[in-house]
Amino acid sequence: MRHAGNVQDDSARGSSTPIGVAVEDLLGRIARGDRTAFADLYDATASRVLGLIRRVLVDPAQSEEVAQEVFLEVWQSAGRYEPNRGSATTWILTMAHRRAVDRIRSSQAGRDRDLRVGVRDFTAAIDDVAEQAEIRLENDRVRVAMQRLTELQRQAISLAYYEGLTQSEIAERLSIPLGTVKTRLRDGMIRLRDEMGVAS
Amino acid sequence: MSDCYDRSVTSGAYVLGALSPAEAAEFEAALAESEELRAEVTGLADTAALLGLAATPVAPPADLKQSLLAALDATPQVAPEAAPPAPARRTAADLAAHPAAEAASAAAPAGERSTRRAHLAPRRARRRRALVAVAAVAAAVVLFAGGALSAGILRAVSDQRTADQFAALNAAADVVRFSTPLPEGGSASVVASEELGMSAVVLNDAADLPEGKTFQLWYVGEDGPESAGTVEPAGSSVYRMLEGDYDGEPIAMTVEPDGGSAAPTTDPMVLS
Numbered sequence: 001m002r003h004a005g006n007v008q009d010d011s012a013r014g015s016s017t018p019i020g021v022a023v024e025d026l027l028g029r030i031a032r033g034d035r036t037a038f039a040d041l042y043d044a045t046a047s048r049v050l051g052l053i054r055r056v057l058v059d060p061a062q063s064e065e066v067a068q069e070v071f072l073e074v075w076q077s078a079g080r081y082e083p084n085r086g087s088a089t090t091w092i093l094t095m096a097h098r099r100a101v102d103r104i105r106s107s108q109a110g111r112d113r114d115l116r117v118g119v120r121d122f123t124a125a126i127d128d129v130a131e132q133a134e135i136r137l138e139n140d141r142v143r144v145a146m147q148r149l150t151e152l153q154r155q156a157i158s159l160a161y162y163e164g165l166t167q168s169e170i171a172e173r174l175s176i177p178l179g180t181v182k183t184r185l186r187d188g189m190i191r192l193r194d195e196m197g198v199a200s
Numbered sequence: 201m202s203d204c205y206d207r208s209v210t211s212g213a214y215v216l217g218a219l220s221p222a223e224a225a226e227f228e229a230a231l232a233e234s235e236e237l238r239a240e241v242t243g244l245a246d247t248a249a250l251l252g253l254a255a256t257p258v259a260p261p262a263d264l265k266q267s268l269l270a271a272l273d274a275t276p277q278v279a280p281e282a283a284p285p286a287p288a289r290r291t292a293a294d295l296a297a298h299p300a301a302e303a304a305s306a307a308a309p310a311g312e313r314s315t316r317r318a319h320l321a322p323r324r325a326r327r328r329r330a331l332v333a334v335a336a337v338a339a340a341v342v343l344f345a346g347g348a349l350s351a352g353i354l355r356a357v358s359d360q361r362t363a364d365q366f367a368a369l370n371a372a373a374d375v376v377r378f379s380t381p382l383p384e385g386g387s388a389s390v391v392a393s394e395e396l397g398m399s400a401v402v403l404n405d406a407a408d409l410p411e412g413k414t415f416q417l418w419y420v421g422e423d424g425p426e427s428a429g430t431v432e433p434a435g436s437s438v439y440r441m442l443e444g445d446y447d448g449e450p451i452a453m454t455v456e457p458d459g460g461s462a463a464p465t466t467d468p469m470v471l472s
Contacts, residue, residue, distance in 0.1 A: 035272060042265055047257035055255035064264055071268050072275050079278060086242050086249075093252035094245060101217045142254040160218035161251050167213040168220070179209075186212030193247040 023088040024081075031079035038075055045089075046071070049096045056100040056164050066103055070096045101164040145195035153188030160185060208237055215244040274367035276375070365441050366391075369398050378472045382406055386433070388415075390451050390472045399428070399446035401453070401471070406433035409455060416456040417442055417471075418464060421449045425468070430460045 023044060029037035049070055053063045073095055081091050146154055159165045159173065167185065171178045213219050214227050231237055369375060372393035379389040386405035392398070401417055409415065414432050417440075418425035428442035428451065442451070452468035454461075 031277070033277060035269065038272065039265070039269065042268065046260045046265070048253060048255075050260045051255045051257040052252040054258045063258075064260065067260060068264060068268060068271075072271060075268075075272055075275055076277050086245050089253070090246045090249040093249040097217055097248070097252055142250055157216065157251070160213065160216040161248065162255075165218065166220055167210075167218045167223075170218065182209045182213055184212075185216055185218065186209050189212040189215060189244045189247055192250075193243050196247060196250055 023092070024083055027074075027078045027081045027088050027091075030075060031081070038071075041074065042071060045092055049092065052093060052096050053100045055162055056097065057103060062103060063100075066099050067096070070099055073099075097161070104164040105166075141196050145192050148195050149188050149191055153184050153191065156181060156184040157188045157192075208234075208240070211237065211240050211244055215241060215248045217248075274370035276370070365398060366400055366439060369393055369396060369400055369441075372396050372398075376472070380469060380471050382469075388453055388469070388471055391439075392446050392448075392451070392472065394446065394448045397445045397447065399442045399451060400439050401431055401442060401451075402437065402439040403431060403433050404437050406438075408433050412458050413455050414458050414460065416454050416460045416464070418452045418454065418468065419444060419446070419449050420452050420468075420470075421447075425452065425464055427460060427462070430456070 023041060026037045026041040026044070030041060046067070050063060050067045053066050053070070054060065057063045057066060070092070074092060081088060085091075086094075149157070155174075156170055159170050160167070165173065167178060167181045171181045174181070208230075210219065210223070210227050214224065219227060231241060369391055372395055374395045375391060375393045377389060377391050379387050381387050382403075384407040386403065386407060388406065389402040389404065391400045391402065401415075403415070409432065414430045416430045417428040419428050419442075420426075426444060428444050429440060431438065431440040450470055451472045452464070452470050454464040454466045454468045456465060
C-alpha cells in the first residue's frame, strides 16, 4: 500500500476544465506511463465521469467504486485508445457507462436501485444540469436536440442510457415488441446525432 | 436480408449499452464486417457520450484521486500491440522501485526456468496470454493494493513492506490471478508470479469462519502439501502474502484450527 498523503489534491472542488482535444494528448502520454498526465486527465474528467455513473447507479459509494475502476482501466488501457474510433471523451464516458450498467445488471445494486422512484423524466434531469452555468452550453445542445425527438424516442433512450435497461427490459416495461424498441433507439439516436451536429 | 436489417437497426441499442452480452457480441461480429456500420456506430457513440456529459457533474471526494494515484504502482499497463519482450528477470525491489508502466509490458518471454518444469511452459504461456484478458479483473484486485484504504477495507493489513510486496506482485510481468468462489459465499483469489517467486491470497466478501477456525494455504508440490500460511476473513476484503517460494505449483486452501495444522485436515479447495 502506498500512502500518497503528500499528493496535491484539488479534486474536492470538482473540475471546471472542459473536456476537449487535450484529452487525446493526455491519453497518449498516459499510455507511456506518465502519471502527471493521468492526474491532469483525472482533474479534467473526474466530475463528469462520476456524474454519469451517479446518474445511472444512484448509490454514492458504489458510484465512487465504479469511477475508480474506470480510471484504473484508463491507466491500464490508454495504449489501446484509437483516435479514429471516436474521441477520447467518448472512449472514457463509454467505459464509465458500461461499467455503471454492468454493476446494475450484476448485483444487488440493480435491485436496490429498482426500489427507488421508477422512471425518471428526462426533462427533469436536464433541468438539474441547467443549474450549472459552466456546462449550460452543452446542456442546451442536448436539450434542444432532445426536443426534436418524439416522446417515445426520448423515453426509450432515457430508459436505456440513464436507467441502464436492456432493450428486452424496455420492451417488457413498455409492453411493446423488441423490434419497436430497437427502431426507437436507433431513430432517436440518429436524430440526436444530426441535431447536435456530431461529426463522426 | 432481414438479418442485415436487424443488425444495423441494433446500432442505437448498442451505443446506449442496451444489449445483453450475447447480443453485443453478435452485433460486434457484424461490426467487424461492415465499414458502413462502423461509421454509423462511431457517430452514434459520440452522441451517446453527449448524453453522458448532460448528467450533472459530481465532484469526487478528495481521497478518490489519492487512492487512484497510489494504485497506479500496482496496475500494469497493457501495451497497444504485442509488447516487446521484457529484458530480464526483475526482482521485487526493482518492481517496487519502478513505475508499473515500465515493468508491465504484458508479454514476458517464455520463462527460462529449470527444465524440470519445462512441461509447464505451455500452461504458463497460456496464463500470460490470459493476462491481457484479465486486465479488468486486475483493476479490481488492484483496488485492494492501493485504493480504498479510506474505506477501511484493508484494516487487517498494516505492514508497509507487505503492501509493497503485494504491489510489486500485482505489477509483475508474469502475474497470474485465479478466483475461486467459496462455498459459504464470497471468493478466494490467488495472485502469483513465478518470476518473483511470490504469491498472495485475497479473500473477498468471505463469510466469517466458526470460532477457532482459520483458512490455511498450501503449496501442493511433488512432496505433498507445504503450508503457505493462514488467513482469516476480515471485512469485505483482506489479502495475505503467502509464505515460502512460489514456483508455479497449485495452491490449495483448507479450513484448519487456529494457528494452522502441519498437514491439511479438511477437504482442500484448489485455488490455482
